Structures are given as structure tokens and as C-alpha cells.
Amino acid sequence: MHRLVRTVLVAGLVAAFSAGATAATAPADAIKYRKAVMAAMAAHVSAFVLINFGKVDQQEYLKSHANALADLGAQGKVLFPAGTDTGDTNALPLIWKEQEQEQFNKLIAQLETSSARLRDAVAANDKPGAAAAFKSLSESCKGCHDRYQKKDD
């Protein structure tokens, strides 16, 4: 009896994991995921800035937020799959236009490289390097948002 329950549970879990790995993602879930990752980045940026401007005295955690930003920043390239231009999203369809690919990919690459540079500079306690990397990171964020995000009137 017990063994049966255990077998069924394990089978279910295995099925859930393999489903996650193989089944196509619903666009609505991909959009939800994109928003979650964006919100996580915004939260780490906020925390980073609060420490960096001396608003809170949590210097020892600056590294955690820089590391998290580098990990999340590397995900930029997978957050905008085809089919996620409509639905509950502020992403403009312009992102998926052929002529925009070069510009869009450049900004996504800048997100990844600048956040990686920020992580390394913070780890090395290189303040000017961290400041330059953070500036580049901020430019990639707002560069994308200015051009590709729907705005309220």
C-alpha cells in the first residue's frame, strides 16, 4: 500500500518535471515569467541603489544583489519568445519586427555584459568600475523601456 502511494507520487513528480522540460510553454505563462524576472531585477536594482547611496547600512549584501543582477541579466535573451507580443503585456510588437532585431539584441546583450561587469567590479571592490557598469546597465534598461515598452498617457 505504502509502496504503491510512493510509486504514484514519484511518477507524478517525474511527469511534472519532464512536462516542464518538453511541453511547449503557453505564451501567457511566458509573459508571466518575463514579468517575474523583470520585477526581480527591479527589486535587486532598488536594493543595490539603497545600499550604494548609503540609505541603508547593508554594505555586506551589495555583492548578493550584484550577483543576482548578473544571473538575471543573462536571462534577457530568453524572455521574449515569439508569440508573447499579445496578451497581458506592455511589450510593444516592435520587438519582434525583423528590422529591430539588431537594435533589440544589442540592448539585450548590453544587459548581460553590463550586469556581469557589475558583479565582477563589486567582487573586486572596484568602485569606479562598478559605477561605470551600473551606468551601462541603467542605459540598457531604459534604452529598452523607452523604445519597446507601452506607456500610459
Place this chain on the structure above:
Amino acid sequence: MTAPAPGRRRWLAAFVLLLTSLEVHANLAAQIERGRYLVQAGGCLTCHTADRPDAIPLAGGRALLTPFGTFYAPNITPDPVTGIGGWTDADLGRALREGVAPDGSNYYPVFPYPAYTGIEDADVTALGAYLRSLKPTRQQAKEHDLPWYLSSRLVMMGWNFFNFSPGRFTPDRSRDAAWNRGAYLVRHLGHCGECHTPRNLLGGLDHSRDLAGNPAGPDGEKIPDLTQNQTTGIGQWSADDIAFLLETGLLPDGDFAGSSMSAVIEDNTARLTPGDRQAIATYLKALSPRLP
């Protein structure tokens, strides 16, 4: 009591002269320092410095794309040929507060004299002291690139008639010092309305919608509403949220301020005193919400 011997008297006179010149010198140094601060608070750097990393501050060159053509900001270092060398405080005051050049010609209102008209005399003097203390740079600004109907600066006299009301800032005694300081910074020195207030057909500011956002801002950007409207404006922000944005460039939701504002934050508001940022926040929090 006997008068000091002539030799002693001469020493005394020299000593008094020295003290006076030291005082004048200290005064000038204080004025230059104040002028440096005002140049930041006035946003002068953002337009009068070319948009490249090695640009000389205030030596001119930035192109401003507007619906009325492309303007190139002039050199305001004290070079006598290409800058403002030789200008008196009166020249500077007239330029800032009336939009008129020393030769009597009118400036285009892309130079925010309709806002600067409120600048106090003491601030004009300090700005002059600072600008004169800069190293002169010889750099000729490009000619503006304008449609035919704007090519004569005489047109601006007509424009001024409809859109420009000169006058110094007068404090509102029913409000506190922070509000009044904020009003001076927002309305005059910082000229926030130049981007955040929509324009009428003539390109003048629509003061019935002060700071209510501009769908057609500079460089084609959509400029946000700064009024207390809960949905379109910043009604849900605290005064601290506003001061924090002006210091760090970060919005309450963790996103960064848009591109033209990031230059304003870097050149201007991040360099203000915390008290001045709080004053701006106090003034903005007291605005009425924009009507739909």
C-alpha cells in the same frame, strides 16, 4: 591723542586695503561657488555641453530636436568671439530674463527665458561670476536649422506677445519656505515645465495644464505628468519617492527614469542639496491633480 606718524598712516591704509581686497576676494569666491551651484540647478550643463564624453562643459554644441526645427546650443564660456566674454551682469540678466541678446536680437524660446524670467538679481550676479571664472573656449556653435518662417528672429517679438510674461519670482506668503524654494526651482531655475507642460499651437506653454505631461516632448519623447493625478501623475508617490528619484534616477518601482530625465538627474538634481530636492518634492506634492 596725537595723529599717527605719516609712515604709520601709510601702513594702516595698506592694511585696510589688504583687508578689503581679501574680503572682496572671499566674496567673489563665494559668488563663484554659488554660481556653480546655480548652473547645475538651472540645467545649463545639459544643453550647453555637447553630447560626447570629451566635450568641454558649457562650450556649446548640443543639438535640440524640436517640432520647430533643430537648435544648436551656443557656447557660454567667456570666449569674446564665440562665447559670452565681455558680457556684463546686465547683459546676462537681459538674456536670461527677457530673451534678448546684447546686440538687441531675440533668442528663440528653446532657450528657456520664459522660465528664467523669475531668476533673482543675486542669482544673476552669481551666475555671471561663475561663468566669467571659466576658462574661455573658442568653439563656434552651428547655425540653427529652422523652417523659413522662423528664420527671422523678429518673429519672436510676436511670439513673445502671446506667450511670454516677464517678471521676477514673488514668494507666496501663505506657503512655507520649502514650497517657495521648490516653486522657484521648478518653475524658474529648473524650468521643468519646458518639457513637462504641453504646448499650444504656437509652441508656447499651455499654463492651464502646467506640468501635466507632454505627449510630444523633445526628441519625440512622451514626457510624464508630474501633477497629483492618481493614475496619470505621481499622486501615489511620497515626497521621499520624488527626492529619491531626483537623487538616484530610480523610480519607486525599481525602474530607471527615461533617457532625457537621466541627463537632468545626472547634471542637475543629483547635485542639488538634499534640502533643495525635498523643496522640489514639497512643491510637486502640493500641485493639484491634472484634469482628464
